[in-house]
Amino acid sequence: MSSMETIYQSFLDAARKHSQRTALLYKKEGKYSPITYGELNDSVDAVAAGLRKLGIGKGDRVGIFSYNRPEWLMADLAALKLGGVVVPIYHTLPAPVVRFIIKDSMIKLLFVENAELLSLIDGIRNRLPSLKTVVVFDDSQAESKSKFLRFEDVKKKSDSTIDTPITVDKDDVATIVYTSGTTGNPKGVILTHNNIVTNTTSAIEVVHGNSHDVVVSYLPLCHMLERTCCCYSMLFLGGSIAFAENLTTIAQDVATIRPTIMLAVPRVLEKVHHEVTKRVMEGPGLQKILVASAIRNLNTYANLKYRSQKVPLGLWIRHLFYDAVVGSKFRKIGGGKLRMVFSGGAPLDKKIAKVFYVLGFNILQGYGLTETSPVVCCNTIEDNVLGTVGKPLEGVEVRIGKNSEILVKGPNVMKGYLNKPAETAKVIDKDGWFHTGDQGRFDKKGNLIITGRIKELIVTSYGANIAPAPIEAKITHSPYVEQAMIFGEKRKYLVALLVPHQESVEKYAGDNNIPFDDYPSLLESSKITELIEHEIEEVNVGLAHHEQARAFALIPEKFTIENGLLTPTLKLRRKMILKRYAKRILSLYKKPGKRNEN
Template identity: 40%
Template sequence: MQQEAGIRLSDSVKDIPNLVQALFRNVERRPEKTALAYKAGGGWREISYRELGERVERFAAGMAALGVERGDRMALMSANRPEWAISDYAIQSLGAATVPIYPTLEPHQIEHILEDSEARAVIVENEELLRRVREVQEDFPVVVMDDAFTGENEKTLRFESVYRSGEERPKEDWREVWGGIGRDEVATILYTSGTTGAPKGVILTHDNILSNIEGIVEAVPLRPEDVFLSLLPLSHIFERTAGQFVALTLGCSIYYAESIEKVPENLREVRPTVVPSVPRLYEKMYDRVQQRLSQGPALRRKLAAAAIAAGREKYRLRLRGREPGAWLRFKLGLFERLVFNKIREATGGRLRFFVSGGAKLEAEIGEFFYAAGVPILEGYGLTETSPVISCNRLGREKFGTVGLPLFNVEVRIGEHGEIQTRGPHVMRGYFNLPEETEAAFTEDGWFKTGDIGEIDDEGYLKITDRLKNLIVLSTGKNVAPQPIETKLVTMPHISQAVLLGDGRKYVSALIVPDYEAVRNRLATDAAPAELAEDERVRELIQKDIDTACAEFADYERPKKFALLAREFSQEEGELTPTLKVKMRVVQERYAGQIERLYAGS
């Protein structure tokens, strides 16, 4: 485990009473080091720990002058930017709780969270988000981050105005206030985005999150020198814990990606050492690499295939506790110069590892990046568990699993194969929902995750599916869609896949082709809508389905499929912020296509 001044990092976290103290320890130890950075005017602007601490203090004083105090709730709705972290820590420093709201939510969803959480006010990024709030809450207090905003009034303040107010009127007892916040106090209430049902407010304490940080730094070799690229929404607990709280507790630097589209460019500019993300990013990277290799000269394709095969051979030897022989070591050294270093250069050249969470990572993708010297550490957890329950360890990865439980986390397999967990990482409960809170736990106090899984003989946890996701065919057969969908999206011409069939005779699928790959294969510039009706495309997709599903039982394989002309998206309400498919929305939107798949059956 990495050391800092002779102390294990996990042990040093145990002494911290709250998340604000965790930040200010580094304000004192590393005042001039870069804490946050963002892109502006064509370059990266950096904020030191000292400056971050000053901004948090001034904004907190400004909010205190507006009446925010211990026990309040403050909503926060913005894309990732420095003001997000400043607001989050400032809110908590007053003994209040941060209530994140995804900036992609619709007005009625925003209204539900503001009312249900009993938020005192909401901090929003820009006028567009202000407009959404005002559609449902005309007089609700709002603070707007964007410097360009000019419509300030009694109920709508500029972030800068609140900040300047705190600068002019410091809160004299501020350090005493946050110094007195205990681990058992509420740090945040997060509303589960969910693929079904109304969002519920998950109450997490400072101890929940700090205990999770302890477990993470015991399992993963993080160090203060690490540079994080932040690209998942901070509104989600995965990025908030793994990409913000862990980084700023250990004294690392965080660079905010400009957008998902700009990630490839930002990777090369920032040259991060750690990047937390969801499997969708790695699937797209994998597809692009495979596509470029398929278009290259025959010799290059053979060389790349041989290099990946050698890397996978090394991984499989390691699983059996064996080291590569002389011939394999020679090949790996050769491929390192000719193939692997080019893949790593695309990530900036100094990436130590990716972190994957939020959904299942296909083992094939994990093995591919391992072979290229870009390891992916897949983990597992939920909002209710702060979030990490388990994760793979660097050098001990077992792809197809979500690794070993954290040292301070208990895991067991309960009734119906459900994964259950117990420990300091588990939420206090759902806000104002005592019955739902009680239903989330077993009689003996274990949290019910709702996921189906198993623990292998080495203690590694494997996720099979969600209990609610199981497809029960009219024949009585049960189908777990997640492993099949995950396998399908690794195919060269498939971008997204959703399995259907609950209550039906057979499984079918909605497929979004990878239209760029399809165009290249068919040497055409046709639009997606036209390609979705092209029989040649159907033949390509059918071959991909046959290949992907060869390992599954006959009743698990899609018998029919429909091609969609565009990808599922958050903007259309079909994906959660962590890119999980909202089945109810998709089934309603594509009801016609689905019924045609079962016509006459």
């Protein structure tokens, strides 16, 4: 595809070429309704004209405080058309963080999803001097102490198009994206049109995207992975974006839409893997035997194909049978048309990636950060090396610096952090290299392997440097452990905080006649302690001595976005977890050898 210079120009080019094709699909009364590129372009023009009449011009900050929906992209593209700077805000953030973002970025006009979020803004609006206008997408129950506008009214603000040309340059700021942050206030990442357009077009080339591609949008659009690789890529190509109704309806929505491409963070793929494993294990004996046999044969076949080795005739015939009987049924989970799943946002465990690969899913792992717009590296269908995140995109340079830190240079690297020149200087050196804070190495073929994050490294009292994430991923392979966090800073050994998978643990208790009054009391049972201890020991067998969890505590409360223990991108907020469970962790060191302290 030809590269246009700005986000809006790239969209407009596709809209003119594909005016009758479906751009967006959204749920209306339980059924998906289409919006064509022509209709979307008309809506963007109308919103832009309305924003212009409300005083929005080049450089003004326009916030979007909402989950994914068609209006999100209409507002985004309209603001970008005017040369505005879009500031997305996660709809799950608490009021103090929302207030900080609006104040720090000096948002002038804010789009809000619904009455609930409008109420939150109402409570902090008197402390936001820059905020002049609030516009509500879903106004069905919207009431407010302060003045607000309805989205449809903004579209009607001006029945004429924008006559005065607005010059938007590729180096103009397009968006300020606040990192979800595992500690403290988030930082505003300044990205230009050139940052995003070059990254989007490079990503499209890697996945061979085309105008017939369909994606399901469910990761928050505040996440640059979703915004760039899911939505902008489709809008630049003339492809289709279907919005999931919500996180609980994804499976149903995927089955209905039958996408060709999906984006996922590892946490989502881990949940799918867990659910599939659970269904197989709970099925009839014959089903378990069939699936186990199929996976063994499909795995052998996949290994030979993966290494470009000859497949024996007998194995090829068995592969056809098992793929038809088992593999194809698993692929129906993705709608049957899925040609690739792009995994990013965090490293995906190689074992889980291989299971999907064996079942016929092309899992392409990539690597990037908000500060790099976001993609740095990505595997391709032609060169997909499991356990790596592939090679750098065209025009992007990657090298390994001191302490194995990954350094990035290229047109995708941010301008800097908003209002933080000192912090910007810390991460972008005088030669233009962005210091990611991630650690990695290259394999012999030039594929990047992520080995850890410098800030997350645990340094034990013996001086061992341990990356916790790979250990946590191995522990959560267990069907009985949903979440895990490893601790051991300046200690002799590692311990683990574990959130059990409640449904699986309760089923185990029922199957084994373990009495309990409620879930927290069940976790105090010695039988459950023994169950989890066995799972940990299975993991420890494959780890070096200093990487093994020597004690653990079972936590009944899940780590969630709502309780502040996960970021909006589903990463552990380690310092918050350590703060909340400090006494529990300390107790694990007071009684060495004791596996569980409740």
